[in-house]
Amino acid sequence: MTEPASRPAEAPRTHRTALAATGIEKAYRRGPWPARRTVAVLRGVDLDLAPGEVVGLVGENGSGKSTLMKILVGALAADAGTVTRAGRLGYCPQEPVVYERLTCDEHFELFGRAYAMTSEAERRSRRRIYTDLGFERYAGTRADQLSGGTLAKLNLGLALLADPEVLLLDEPYAGFDFDTYLRFWDLVGERRRTGRSVLIISHFVSDRERFDRIVELRDGRAVPR
Template sequence: METTTAPTETVGGSKTLVRGNALEKTYGSRLPLGRSTPVLTGADIEVHAGEIVGIVGENGSGKSTLMKILVGVLNHDAGTVERHGTVGWCPQEPLLYDRLTVSETFRLFGAGYDMTREEIDAAKQRLADELDFEQYLDYRVDQLSGGNRQKVNLSVALMHDPDVLMLDEPYTGFDWETYLRFWDMAQDLANDGTAVVMISHLIEERSRLDRVFEVRDGLVHDVTDEETESELRSDPEGGT
């Protein structure tokens, strides 16, 4: 098992920002005589600068497992992961602290990103305006609706201008207007060279994605130009 910072490489003129090679992951049973479950059995994936990538697959296929490994929050059993540049991660379940206000949440995550106070305030105002939650900056997280929680969850993944943005169904709970605004933001980020990688479950989104990878039978298949028969819905409980 190995994770490294990748040297700058180009594929077709675009930098390779994330690469996973021969990734393997097996979940063991918590029961003494239970069966282990192999999820990834040699998965390969590359992500390039300036592209919007979708990861699809059946429930339990390993989509979230793959993303967590690429982000670096989950260890893999075998294979290598290479990353070049900074990473922002927006998990399906918001990793926010209920007792903090939205402004305090920005200060907490900004400090973790080693941002200055001025940089934090500028990012907070920009994202609150773009995603329309400026009126909730002084609210505690536990006072927010599900949709506004998700806006903050997405914002703290974006606030440090990452080179790679990893998103696990980032628009859960968004209204239609915010959903469309999200896709405008994703396209703007890609135009500026950011790689946007998301677990996607809506067939209608295929036209918005530059490349589509399907996680199937422990491997990652490039199905950009294919029609998949998978149920393109993520496990609502997180799954794998």
């Protein structure tokens, strides 16, 4: 099922940019008044993602990885800079955003409506996600009864549901067992071959050869690694 851990074949390149961030700045005010101070987290980050490219985003804790991801998807406003996107985004946050009393099936139905998918398209995509990630037997299980690993599968599945052109993943495989980890990379490889882009945040990068390139957030800026 899983491809050898080697660099995937190059997907066709175009001059299009799937996602581009330019000059992104973000600062937070921390501490009690009157000793409150402004702490700059992002100091002019430039980052681009080409169609069919898989990019890893790494950095120390507190370097601003999740802050940048939230800005890229529009969940957080930057203090300065611009973000341009081509096509639909799929976002897998580090902490799953689910409704405890809804089953996995009900989550897919809800998100399908939010994506304006037809019922047929949503069901077809849902069935494939269950098969690809191996959790179909939990289709009727409420989110508050799922194990951490299965909840992580649901979190990723919701990001994949609408087959987005750009997939943004924040620590997506935390809690996965090794089999699911390999299934995850199968999915990433398939998306790459079809010209879809993936940005993956991680504290560390293993299987480096699976990425086209690695970008590190250091001192508030994005630098190649």
